[in-house]
Amino acid sequence: MLISFVVYFNKNLVDVIKTINSIKKQTLNNYEIIVINDSGYAQGNDLNDYIEEEAKLLNKQLKLIISSSSQGYTYAMNNAFNVVKGDYVMMAPLGGVSYDHDLCKNIQTQLKDTRPDLIEFIRDNNQKTNSKLTKVKTIKDNKKILVNMDSGIYNKLFKRELIIKNQLTFLNYTWYLQLFLYQFTFFADDYLCANFEIGEWKEKALSYSIFDLTKQWIKIFNWYRSKDIIQDFREELDYIYTRYLLLEFLTFVKNFYNKSVYNKAINEVRTRLKRRSKYISENEYILNENNADLSKIILEKGIGEYLKRV
Template sequence: MLISFITVIPNTSEEFKESIESVIKQNNYEDYELIVILDKLNHETNMDEYFINLFKKYNNIKLIFNNDRHGSSYSWNLGLDICSGKYVKFISQGDTIDNDFIKSIKKYIEENKNNIDIIEYSFLLKSDKDIQSKSYLEPNKVYNLKEDYKPFAYTNNLLFNKLFKLEIIKNFNFNFRNQVRFDMLFIYKLLSQSKTYLYLNSKNYENIILRPVQYSIFDIVNQWTHIFNYYRRIKKYNEISDYLKYSYYKTILHIWIWTISKTDNKLLIKKALEFANRKYENKKSDFIKNNKVFLESEDLTFKTLAENFSSYYKDKLKNIK
């Protein structure tokens, strides 16, 4: 079996059906399994019947009914415990994959003789205005992670636009920390033990919905201390520190603040700006002058922001008063 899809259903919104249908419409029935975790205290009869009927109809669907609301991390770990595909892919409720997703992924894996550990792909971010994902990784290139560290800097911080080789997850007992949303820690642990990384940019392989964050927004940045410490512990930090720091500062200065700005919560935006400025201001000069990834980066939007963050910070604070 090629892919284990894991999805957590935390509420009764009908959008979950779109995610499920996009998986079961895949052409190659034998090459995947779908693991559905219903993370709810009170299960609704209609919803339960929908999944039970799917379970009866398709013998490649597995169901887990949580007896309480445990959260995504706990549920993802349950899914990992019972999955059996060569690769694992997480799907967020409401997101949909392309009809030929498995066929396309299988093509690239076979072309590279089944020697890919992590696969990242382009997607469309669905919001009030659709946003095309963008990466500065070379399209359709297989990176040797023991020699070329660019994916450590340029990997997208989303969990959902990637496939991970299950063998690595099992061999190193990687899982998610309960009660927090430490997606990037999971991704970077897998990066540390992977040999190959493929970025696909031939088409949009998934529609991902931009929705309000259902956990502490600070989880996005708080996990970076754990990422840095993990790489120090396995003695790889010094070798790739510039790549990790580039990803870290891009996360807190650009992606994180942009995400929070979508909440229209002025107090939260103010706290985030102050946090980012506090973490970055004293490191700014060294980062923009000496970080080799930053100096070579073609991401002019982030470079401009990093070089002028003091002005950006002050202007943003004025606008939210």
């Protein structure tokens, strides 16, 4: 089994070096590294020189893709899909990552002879105690997988064959990462939650509009409508959407943006959830306290009151 690590570079060479060094230290050598230099030729000379030296040491395990002008993260990932050779693709976050040195080995050990379409890793040790989906399960027969699944892409392995077969790509020049994830999930037959972390990493402020994170959900719902399955997944999508806006989106904006942007984000969430208030208040996952924090906000405080104090 070969794992393709895709590493994006625009400005911060330190983050790229940190990421590549952690991959080089893997105790199992079943990987390739695809580095996308998206800074433009002039700005990227330091990276190009570094990669040239590393390539001599790693032989064919390291490849460099150069963009003549900055096209953005999602455009770069789409380019990488055309050249990766691995069975699985793992996309490194913007802020870089220090992958656990036993990551490839742990993946191989847990998978054994299975090859699920989508593999997720826990984000932190707190999630480990709550994780119950540790065996391969079919997504279409167990929709609760969508509810329990983290909405990020960095802590996941995507089967390359499924990406190519279904011609899945990110929407260029946007930050619609969840759109790609839930499109991929629709086509996936099976899923595995690996009960360990990939390593240490952190989020980073976007070079795109922060409100791409909310706008993408219109496309997610419409995409499921286009497949004529929106009613089959209505409960799950409404729950994920509500959780994402109240807990993930607002936390991200609060951590990386100023108060003015944060206030705009609160108003954005208020407007979007008001339109779906009927679905939210009757959602079975919220009523059953699938996420205690989210259920407490909605059932005890109310969304409006929560957003006044958040």
